[in-house]
Amino acid sequence: MKKISLSRKLLTKVLTIYIGLTVVITAVQIVSEYYLAKNHIENELKTLQKTFSGSLTRAIWELNVQQSSTIATGLLAMPSIEGVILRDESNEIITKLGQIIDGVEIPIEPGDEQILINKGNVEIFGYVYPLIFEFSGRPIQVGDVTLFSSSNIVIERIEVALYLLVFKALLITTILFIIILVTFKRLLSQPLYELTEQIENFDIERLEQSKIELGLVDQNELVVLQDAYNSLLDRIAGYSKQLENAHKDLIEANNKLDDQNLMLEQEVAKKTANLSRVMLDLESQKKELEKSQKELKAGMNVKNKAEEALMGKHKELEQSMEELKSAQVQLVESEKMASLGGLVAGIAHDVNTPIGISVTASSYLTEQIKVINEKYQDKTLSPKSLERFINEANESIKLITTNLKRASDLVASFKQIAVDQASEAIRNIELHNYTHDIVNSLKPHLKKTQHTIEISCPKDLNMRCPAGAISQIFTNLIMNSLIHGFEKMRQGQIKIAITEEADETVKIVYRDNGKGVSRDVLSKLFDPFFTTKREKGGSGLGTHITYNLVKQTLHGQLVAESELGHGLTYIITIPKVTPVEQDVL
Template sequence: MKVTSLSRTLLTRVLSFYFVLTFLVTCVQIGAEYFNTKEHIKRELLTIERTFSSSLTRAVWELNTQQAVDIAQGLVDIPMIKGIRVTDENNQVITQLGEVSNSTKYQLKNEDDGYLNINSSSDGLFGHNFSLIFEFSGRTTKVGSVTLLSSNQVIFDRIEVGIYFLIGNAMVKTAALVLLFTIAFNKLLTNPLNELTEQMNQFDVDDPEASKLHIINYDHNELSILQDSYNNLITELARHKEKLADAQYEVMSTNDKLDEQNLILEQEVARKTSSLSTTMLKMETQQRELIEQQTQLKAENSRRSKTEATLMQTNNELKSSIAELNKAQVRLLEAEKMAILGGLSAEVTHEVNTPIGVSITSTTYLADLLSELKRDVEENKLSKRGLEGFVEKAEQSIELQLNNLNRASELISSYKQVAVDQTNDKIRKIDLCKYTREVVNSLTPKIKKTNHVININCPQSVEVYCQAGAISQIFTNLIVNSLTHGLDKTVNGEINIDISKQNDTVHIHYSDNGIGVSEEQLGYLFEPFYTTKSNQGGTGLGTHIVHGLVVDTLNGTISASSPEGQGLHFDIRFDNMQ
């Protein structure tokens, strides 16, 4: 079997990786030298443009072809420039020298710097194009263009020495690294491994102690650990060899005793065989009984399998029914929200009609006053007293209009903000105190029909990031719930809303002085479809919606209490969502 050198394998892999890495780095350096030199040549072409553009422009403008040819010849003599083409304003060639032909195709790569891509039979060409602009009497005229061409050969000539230096440097470093690695691997790995192998090959089975490894190694490394482990193994082997000799002696003694026991055992076997025959007859009888019981169990198992299949089918039907019920519950929740919003819309519309009607009546009255004033002016009957009376009545009419229109505007603005937020889940920054007043203001048509009062107690500004729609729905449902259930039999009801903020936690305490609920009803307060007025159209979803908005939407907590004779209280807490 061919033996593969471990040190040679490691050396080959390390050096292979280094060769590839050195080759890639050298290629990158050569590429960088190439592109840097190419950019330098482009900048030199721009310098030539600034140096010779004025003289070429004048020569083309004055139709001095010979001068243009001489300038072009001088430019071609520059080693960097391999070709030049000069054209007039009609793109007709005036002169072209060097590696330029009519078959060469030019493609402008960047109009700002005039850099060209060259499609030519001559490989490796690139260049710079610029226009010849002649200024006369403050006006500029394009009289032609110039194309300067260079080639990759110029770049290679400039970086040739650098390339040789990079390659030579890489080869020297690689050779030095190969030499250092070879010496290190031979000294630290190959030679110690060969010495260990030679000593292991001299192992003597009869005298293991003489086969221990004795290598002078001053470094405590893996090889010294291997040497110690091998020597420990030899020591264990010698000890087990002694134990094996003792065990062989014990085995021989035991064999003698075993022969004596075999005679006794044969006699006992003969006696037991007779007893075993009787037992076998009994077992056959029991086997027949077990087969009958197994048949009965199979029948019972088949019956239970059918029952299990029926139960699984029923379970699947129940799961489908529960899913449909959940969907129906979600639809009912959305319908309840929209029903409250629709009721508010109808009441706000009715409430807005009153100030608008008053405004229309006032406007009609003001129009009549204007008609009378116009008639008096036309008949020359206008008096100072009549004019003062018109002004007084007009001011009263306008004031009445402004008051009523402002009232209608406030109602519409509050309702619009609440309605938009209730259909929008966007998180935004709100002043909770001001926003709560807007929600209460949107409920004015419903509250106006009663003698109840809503008190809002909070600092001047409680700013919080949250879903404004959830806040408006919570207060709307709580107030409607109080008006419908808690204060329906109370003449002068009172609702208190206390708002506070500590660090990033908002605390809202909502209470009314209504009839409250019993302890039994309090346990079902947040359950869906639980209502004490089911025969009066109640859905039982109001407090359930509030609980879902606080817990699921605002990630907060809500609790309810109803002290005897003190109405119903809600404690709501949630954190700033920023």
């Protein structure tokens, strides 16, 4: 049993993105709290300066050093102040207090308002305030005071808030992880495990027992995939039964043909012996002319009867040939439907991926709506939470829209190609876009390889033809290149060049750089039931169907060119408008 890692990868990516965003947002909040606290301390320093500037100014004016030192000591006792420098009018230091500025040379130049220095891992910031004394109505600066604080004070102010932020982020992340893990396991991991296990038990001989039964109540995409898979098994069973009946009819027709050939040989041998005997009798009994004539007439009567019998056998032989042709047509239709079945399986897998991503984003958005609703009901909804929810909701909706559009484009391309391959109706097509749609429908066969397809076609080239024939031709040619031409190759290249000719025809040159075929194989390339992959399940009808579609359905010409080891080239010439009175294969 192979491990199903899709849900694990989705869960890992979602949680990685969320944890990354949580770390970034938490870091931004921490930095914001730090600078808010620092700004608050700056305001406190300014307030304290205004409070004590008057008494400090008077003490310095009166040359009362003891009083100014006492006031500076009182300032240092404030929780937000870790250092004080008091200078006189000649910039001489009167008092320097505070352990944090001990041993640190602090240059204070005239006109400085803010000082920023680093002491180890601690950031020290200070603010210089001039001390102005009014004498006789004239302001005189008697000195200045510098108040210092540090990042340690800021961190002490926000320490509790930091712990709460980290705890909140860890709690929300843990709860979200548990919710997403349970949801992923119930809605994706377990159903995918059951789906894979039941598909691995597929048995071609027991199609009815190989059907999938997931037991899901919700009508989600996995249920749609289950129904599509079971429907495909029903169609395969029907096609197998039709193929078996056609095979039986073919064997019965071959047996009848062998019997008729044996009877015909016996009749011819018998009549030949009679004629020889008659000739011998004529030569040996010349004298008995009348008797010989009667015997000759009798022989002629026998011959006429033999000819009549031969004509009857000939009609039976023609009927057998018609039955063979009918069996061939049924085999061709089976080949077409088998190709369509492969297309369905590939496109179903590719559509499942964007739909699964959309379901995941929708589930995440639902959980966020519940969280925001609970905060709203509890009246704990903050503007930041609402803004974060709106951003996450926009990202989720964008993810859902992008992936649903991708799934819609895949289904639209597949729908047109599948309808065309099952229909023989004539309609107008724009060949440039239609060719790209065909290639898009085959991408499930290409995505695990490094093969490339290049298309060169005028954008205004319109045709009126059976679109299903065009789709079947390109599908057969591309699949033949992938299966036969690019066998054991890593990087195959297919080039399709489409041009409009002057005689109202369209020329298509299909070329691959595969291993090519020999001249002997090239001469049998379009023969029915000819294949080099018979032992691996090849039917030998792909190129034969393509040849009939070009010649009979589209009334065109098809030529193949190849050399062993130098790729294979098909040159197709078809009219832009297919005649209405065509015989459709």
